[in-house]
Amino acid sequence: MIQVMKIKDSFKETFKDVKNVLVVLAHPDDMEISCGGLIIRLIDNGVQVRLVATTNGGKGMKDKKGLKEEEYAKQRVAEQFKAGKVLGIEEVENFNLEIPDGELEASVENIGKIAFHIRQFKPDLVITHNPDNCIIEFFNRSTWVNHRDHRNTALITIDAVYPYSRDRGFFTSQFEKDKLEPHTVKKLLLTDSYTAASVKFFAIDNYLSKKKIALQQHLTAFDPSDADDYLQENKFENGYYEPLGFYEVY
Ligand SMILES: [Zn+2]
Incomplete structure (x- = not known):
């Protein structure tokens, strides 16, 4: 547990003017792991949420033998x-x-x-990965490698936020063919940003059991008992929180 930091819930101030949240993450299980509790809380508060996972996760079988990428991807x-x-999350969202996994x-x-x-x-706010750090430092507890798909998903998402979605000069066929209009996103939240000065904590105590059930749907990615390990990462001195880096972009 973090000894020195006094954790404060930033949900209200962060989402006070937010009606739509777009989540863009790399793999089929990334949302549940990094911000599943926050997503349940947003939906519980009437916020519309859309998830876009960029890759099919077809190669993440570790050293398990006998699995074909195509079949594994379908399951994931x-x-x-x-x-x-x-x-x-609504099926249409x-x-x-x-x-393909690893090829983004x-x-x-x-x-x-x-x-x-x-x-x-x-969306008023977009959630994606951390584009900068190859090695993620999880407070003073542990470190891990920031998957290449995570970094590239973050790069294309942040680039899409500014300036490619805002400016009418980009992807003009989206106006003619798809009948869309430019859109300006105002805020970003980044996962894996524990050392960022702008890190904010979102309390998920009321949503833990649902987050656990959601994690346990990923039967091919990890063992259902691993769900408790993921929840342990959310445990701080005064409750369970999901930390994300916050940035105003406009
Ligand atoms: Zn991932």
């Missing part, structure tokens, strides 16, 4: 939709771009795929 995407349902490039083409969702869903 199916689990994304099951877990999303537990969190309360749950997307997977089906890019920070290309203009991929920025366009996220800009499409921003212009269509018109």
